[in-house]
Amino acid sequence: MTAQTTQPPAPASADPMISLVGVGKRYPDGTVAVADLSFDVPAGELLCLVGPSGCGKTTTMKMINRLVEPTSGRILVDGEDVAHTDPTRLRRRIGYVIQQIGLFPHLTVRANVATVPRLLGWDRARIRARVAEMLELVGLDPAAMGGRYPHELSGGQQQRVGVARALAADPPVLLMDEPFSAIDPVARDRLQGEFRRLQREIRKTVVFVTHDLDEAIRLGDRIAVFRQGGRLEQIDPPARVLGRPATDFVADFTGADRALRRLSVTPLRRDDLAPPRQAGPVGGATDLAGKSGTQAGTAVASDAAATGAVRSAPVPVQVGASLREALSALLAQDGEAIDVYAGDMPAGVLTPAALHAALRRSVAADTAGAGAGVSGAGEQA
Template sequence: MISEGGSGPGVAQDDVAIRFEGVGKRYRDGTEAVRELTLDVRRGELVALVGPSGCGKSTILRMVNRLVEPTSGRVLVDGRDTSGVDAVELRRGIGYVIQAGGLMPHRSVRDNVATVPKLLGWDARERRRRADELLELVGLDPHVHGRRYPAELSGGQQQRVGVARALAADPPVLLLDEPFGAVDPVVRDRLQVEFRRLQTELGKTALFVTHDLDEAVRMADRIAVLSTGGHLEQYAAPATLLSEPATDFVVEFVGSDRGLRRLAVTPIRPEDLETPTTLAPGDGVAYASTALEVDGRSWGVVLDGERRELVGWVPRAPLTEAMRRGDRAGRVADWTLPFDVTVQRAETMRTAFSALLAQELRFLPVLDGAEFLGVITPDVVHTALRSGARPTGPDSSDPDGSGAA
């Protein structure tokens, strides 16, 4: 097994895209920015570097493309020691994204995207084709935005162009230094989702610096928490980091609300859901009222057909009142109310809990496509967090259980 803190026999070199072997950075004045860092980033993985200001996050990132030279240890990219590779050649093979995209203001959007292909000697037609292809990939119309200049774009659009430029020469590795920090929260949320989709779809390895732990939890496969002086405190999957912080520093860094943050990495599991009384639209009032009374329910869920498609919900009180008045001819359909909000099983518990809090009802239906699975209630959220304290599966837990460096 491999320790989440570094390399080991559990991960073959062919599976490692970036490897730090005892890497350190000390400046002439004696300042130690990074201390003997040993850490692997697997192919196709997104790893976030987090920690307080001055902990060496950006220094570590820039040692990968030799914008900063390490003073000890080795950095390997695709198995090659970067110290033996020409720095310019190395950088042309690594995508690099910074805040506001780092775009050249005097060049058009299309030319910005095509920067590296031009340096690599691609002809003009191929550069344009690639730039337009990538603009479409990041959600920008090349016919509308290609001729514009960075100053004519919004902050979110500039960041999308920065991502497109980083992908232009199809690099296997992407470095991102707080790329979404300069945009407003709404745009930032969309960019996070879009970048994660692209990274997964394209199979890129990404090393991501952020000061925002929530961003790291939402986006990363694994998170490296660094303390001042570049010391690696813990390297683990988000769920493990939040449920089992390895050191006092990590406990303090993730904060007392780490339980709430864990909702972002807690899946919706059918076995955790509450199973309410289910009724059909054609059921009679007497039957429905009795069924709810026997189950001790004040409401029931109305499903239509063998595929368990959700129709809505029905409160018991009007059914009981109808019976009291002697109206036994009515059907459940007459009293069914629609759900304003539903959530899909593929979402996280954070999304579901947010939707639950935003409505008056104390229950929220969960669907798998059109099929009804159950409902989420506050008790379900609590149970899911408790049962998910120790994540399972090869991609969601520490192999050795420690996560410490």
């Protein structure tokens, strides 16, 4: 495969908050960290930068707030060229969260979160209210946690404080450099879920660097895949990156199991289900209601009715859940099918065969789509 050079369309509802135009970074010894990089990040989007170590993703992010200065090209934040902006003023408008968290050890949680509002000259009452609001937003009790020092917190709690501090001054842009990578797997999974919920509420423009493809798939509205030399291979929604890799490099990077990863970003639809069973107690032995529906649904109804092996999941699966969640529920059951709900009402019945058909339908839709979303990135493999 060879890389395509068409710029992917940005979401129709948003203007670019961040624009990179022909951006490059070359060090004095001739090392190219980033090569001729061009893409937009629409307002409210979470863009994940992924790729192998040393591919330029962190350098790219740091050039946005001028922690690293580009050697070519232009970077605009909210229409303003950052090269013509005072670095200190620029950084106070951009939230920044790093892997090492970077809390001030001699300051309380409350004082850490208040850092930027205090530098901006906010009055004490406004700062106090904002700190309490941000701690509650990230799931920390202001009364219980505000007076503690960083060393008194767990790693996950420290990371929450770091996010609260980055958001305290209500910046339009948030830069996150592998923020959850140093956290244990259980806490990391919880933080990812809560950050996804948080982003749905606040809709910041986020550039999120991670080496973990699964994390990028879970969190990103789009994923930018880099390779060595700071070259951008593909920038697209997660489902398209997994279902339609733009280059051989992207196909290798996403792995042979990318179809399994795609389960996480493919929603379960009503069309994937057989008709619901007759109303009855959850888990009760009842008959399927009718045999009509889609071709897949008809097959599901027939198989389930023949075996009587329809069960209700302990945690009901909802229409719109990911196929991965649906598969987990199926595997947790003794029967061959499970009930799926829309709110409190039964929406239909799902079997493994129908789940597989749903995944194939999703892949086919991308394969039939016109125009892969690959950003021009200078030299391409």
